[in-house]
Amino acid sequence: xxxxxxxxxxxxxxxxxxxxxxxxxxxxxxxxxxxxxxxxxxxxxxxxxxxxxxxxxxxxxxxxxxxxxxxxxxxxxxxxxxxxxxxxxxxxxxxxxxxxxxxxxxxxxxxxxxxxxxxxxxxxxxxxxxxxxxxxxxxxxxxxxxxxxxxxxxxxxxxxxxxxxxxxxxxxxxxxxxxxxxxxxxxxxxxxxxxxxxxxxxxxxxxxxxxxxxxxxxxxxxxxxxxxxxxxxxxxxxxxxxxxxxxxxxxxxxxxxxxxxxxxxxxxxxxxxxxxxxxxxxxxxxxxxxxxxxxxxxxxxxxxxxxxxxxxxxxxxxxxxxxxxxxxxxxxxxxxxxxxxxxxxxxxxxxxxxxxxxxxxxxxx
Amino acid sequence: xxxxxxxxxxxxxxxxxxxxxxxxxxxxxxxxxxxxxxxxxxxxxxxxxxxxxxxxxxxxxxxxxxxxxxxxxxxxxxxxxxxxxxxxxxxxxxxxxxxxxxxxxxxxxxxxxxxxxxxxxxxxxxxxxxxxxxxxxxx
Ligand code: FES
Numbered sequence: 001x002x003x004x005x006x007x008x009x010x011x012x013x014x015x016x017x018x019x020x021x022x023x024x025x026x027x028x029x030x031x032x033x034x035x036x037x038x039x040x041x042x043x044x045x046x047x048x049x050x051x052x053x054x055x056x057x058x059x060x061x062x063x064x065x066x067x068x069x070x071x072x073x074x075x076x077x078x079x080x081x082x083x084x085x086x087x088x089x090x091x092x093x094x095x096x097x098x099x100x101x102x103x104x105x106x107x108x109x110x111x112x113x114x115x116x117x118x119x120x121x122x123x124x125x126x127x128x129x130x131x132x133x134x135x136x137x138x139x140x141x142x143x144x145x146x147x148x149x150x151x152x153x154x155x156x157x158x159x160x161x162x163x164x165x166x167x168x169x170x171x172x173x174x175x176x177x178x179x180x181x182x183x184x185x186x187x188x189x190x191x192x193x194x195x196x197x198x199x200x201x202x203x204x205x206x207x208x209x210x211x212x213x214x215x216x217x218x219x220x221x222x223x224x225x226x227x228x229x230x231x232x233x234x235x236x237x238x239x240x241x242x243x244x245x246x247x248x249x250x251x252x253x254x255x256x257x258x259x260x261x262x263x264x265x266x267x268x269x270x271x272x273x274x275x276x277x278x279x280x281x282x283x284x285x286x287x288x289x290x291x292x293x294x295x296x297x298x299x300x301x302x303x304x305x306x307x308x309x310x311x312x313x314x315x316x317x318x319x320x321x322x323x324x325x326x327x328x329x330x331x332x333x334x335x336x337x338x339x340x341x342x343x344x345x346x347x348x349x350x351x352x353x354x355x356x357x358x359x360x361x362x363x364x365x
Numbered sequence: 366x367x368x369x370x371x372x373x374x375x376x377x378x379x380x381x382x383x384x385x386x387x388x389x390x391x392x393x394x395x396x397x398x399x400x401x402x403x404x405x406x407x408x409x410x411x412x413x414x415x416x417x418x419x420x421x422x423x424x425x426x427x428x429x430x431x432x433x434x435x436x437x438x439x440x441x442x443x444x445x446x447x448x449x450x451x452x453x454x455x456x457x458x459x460x461x462x463x464x465x466x467x468x469x470x471x472x473x474x475x476x477x478x479x480x481x482x483x484x485x486x487x488x489x490x491x492x493x494x495x496x497x498x499x500x501x502x503x504x
Binding site for chain 1: 396398
């Protein structure tokens with residue numbers, strides 16, 4: 001039955017050729033490792049966020065008077081509403097976490113280097129956009145947590161010289177966070193950012209297809225034909241392993257492991273994405289004590305607190321982000337093995353430790 | 366040969382696990398989307414008798430659908446489904462003529478729901494009602 005359908009399609013649109021080119025005949029480096037499957041995991045997470053987001057939209061009302069109630073309704077009344085919402089909330093946290101791991105593996109294996117600068121830049125932009133979509137989605141439930149986290153986050157824009165105060169007002173659609181903020185954040189969260197992110201994912205994958213998979217700098221001997229800077233060159237891997245079924249199985253097992261962790265959090269730690277303030281409707285006249293952003297913004301939050309002036313804190317962050325974004329243009333040596341790049345490795349580890357330290361500090365203070 | 370059998374077995378396992386996962390994910394989504402039962406009005410409704418003048422009609426929601434209560438000129442009380450039996454529009458009460466008219470294709474019904482003219486194939490469904498101490502209980 002399936003075979004006949006396949007034959008039928010093949011006769012008409014030549015599926016066989018695509019399967020040959022993209023699946024069975026698409027060869028990956030022989031020494032490819034598990035870390036390379038994180039991209040597929042991220043694709044699955046994104047798809048899940050889109051689906052659960054669409055489902056939530058059926059009952060969610062993006063109106064300051066009704067948002068909190070509608071979320072409560074989803075959690076308590078709609079059959080399995082809690083499951084859909086938890087998947088969406090936990091999924092957003094997991095997306096950031098897996099994204100960070102994906103970037104760390106790229107960093108340590110030196111895959112960002114020429115000719116893959118564009119892959120890195122699009123990936124880095126995706127990280128920024130995912131942070132943006134998390135931030136705008138955070139406001140949606142219109143709880144005390146949403147309200148004040150957004151107040152604090154938008155407020156940091158006021159440090160920008162000259163236009164700062166105006167910028168804050170523009171972001172919020174008013175002097176304070178209020179119904180107009182919910183409207184614009186919801187539009188960004190549910191319409192603008194998903195489309196932009198999907199487009200960038202497309203670009204990211206397109207670039208990946210054009211440059212070819214980079215072989216890991218360690219493990220079994222590589223099979224790559226090296227890049228010469230003179231002309232366009234697709235890095236093929238003759239004698240490598242086929243994507244289907246070999247690496248597809250690796251992708252599948254990574255996705256299964258991801259789901260095991262994801263569902264464990266959803267079912268056994270449902271409070272993970274929430275603090276008690278998430279269960280109180282927003283009250284613009286009462287700031288709760290200890291208002292803190294989500295874990296992946298804690299380092300930024302703490303940096304802002306350390307520096308004597310907000311402008312300085314913001315500039316340091318901007319500089320760090322720009323440095324990371326432009327890394328492939330700064331680090332130009334072709335050596336990719338992490339152990340043969342001691343300075344780089346030290347910097348990466350120091351950077352990670354600094355980030356963790358800042359986050360923990362921000363969490364505790 | 367042994368390899369072949371092992372491959373088949375694993376294939377069946379994967380297919381089974383995938384099917385189980387699809388059901389486990391699909392059932393909550395189905396329930397989430399399914400219309401919520403017990404919504405849209407109670408199955409019993411009490412209306413104070415004084416609310417209705419002779420010759421008037423009162424529309425209300427009953428068991429998730431539209432219904433109408435009329436008091437005829439002779440003082441008789443009738444409760445009917447207000448959904449036209451033709452294509453499902455909601456009938457209107459024409460007080461002057463003391464009959465129902467469907468705005469969609471001109472169906473006409475008498476006060477007890479029988480078809481007087483137009484395309485509707487069946488009379489309007491009757492809803493039982495009881496009157497006790499000035500209260501009309503419908504359903
Ligand atoms: S629906 Fe009432 S006459 Fe057609």
